[in-house]
Amino acid sequence: MQENIHEKIEELRSQFQQSINGALDLEALEKLRIKFLGKKGEVTALMRTVGRLPAEERPLFGKLLNEFKNAAEEMLESRKKQLKEKDASLRWEKERLDMTLPGKPFQLGRKHPLTLISEEIEEIFSCMGFQIVEGPEVELDYYNFEALNMPKEHPARDMQDSFYINSEVLLRTHTSPMQIRAMEAMAPRLPVRIICPGKVFRRDDDMTHSPMFHQVEGLVVDKGITMADLKGILLLFTREMFGEGRELRFRPSFFPFTEPSAEVDISCIICGGSGCRTCGGTGWLEILGSGMVHPRVLEVSGYNPEEVTGFAFGMGIERIAMLKYGIEDIRLFYQNDLRMLQQY
Ligand code: PHE
Secondary structure (H helix, E strand, O other), rough: OOOHHHHHHHHHHHHHHHHHOOOHHHHHHHHHHHHOOOOOOOHHHHHHHHHHHOOOHHHHHHHHHHHHHHHHHHHHHHHHHHHHHHHHHHHHHHHHOOOOOOOOOOOOOOOOOOHHHHHHHHHHHOOOOEOOOEEEEEEEEEHHOOOOOOOOOOHHHHHOOEEOOOOOOEEEEOOOOOHHHHHHOOOOOOOOEEEEEEEEEOOOOOOOOOEEEEEEEEEEEEOOOHHHHHHHHHHHHHHHHHHHOEEEEEEEEEEEEEEEEEEEEEEEOOOOOOOHHHHHHHHEEEEEEEEEEEEEHHOOOOOOOOOOOEEEEEHHHHHHHHHHHHOOOOHHHOOOOHHHHHHO
């Protein structure tokens, strides 16, 4: 009978050994534990058979079975540790970054031609001591028209078909309201010397007009400012922007907020003045409106027109960009076609 006991335990041991080597994850290991050591497991089943053994063999059998049980528990524990370590390293493998994989290509952005021109204009005027200011695109009727010497029903309001939001509020039709805002903020200090770039809005839409476009306003107020200062500043600007040798021409014009007013042309940058398609054969290109700040405009903004004078000008940024880059359709600026934008 003794042989038999040893055999039985040996068989159990080798069965267990095989199973534990085959347990490849924690779940399988737990199943194995239940199968051998659980309440209804193999060890318990063998314990039950102890009663069938002769009395003198029982203690040995119990002892061997206990030894097996302890050994099995130890083996399960160490296998468990092993599997946990393997698990962690597997996870590490899975999450590891492969630095040798090729990256996803991405397109580099670049500045819009209008941004480039704005920055160039700002740079030129900054160097001449102008301060750069910005103001609201949604503007009060007061700043856009009224304070600029265009009371309600003034016919000049029709020159700029406006987008009204309500009877007092509109999208600014030009950057000139910033003349008033800048002077209000500065008065009575001198000098006022600002440029204001920004978006403006008019009910217009064709090859050379867009319902939204950009202007730069310029304003200088000080004691003894004359039209010669205006001309000098604009000539300097023109030659910085379009090159040495450019000429300027002032033509009498009308704006309610400047007196006298002048439209300013530059000698054609394509033909140099001999006449071509771009300048319509005249040799000149119109680039901006300007004039001496109207006394009433100075007055409503907090300056005494008996003591100070000023000049102002406003130019279209698209117009400058179209001339400088030879672009014929203004709408190209807003279609965001990369083939067009990448050229600048
Ligand atoms: N605001 C005018 C326009 O949009 C231009 C201008 C500005 C004229 C300043 C004179 C002085 O047409």
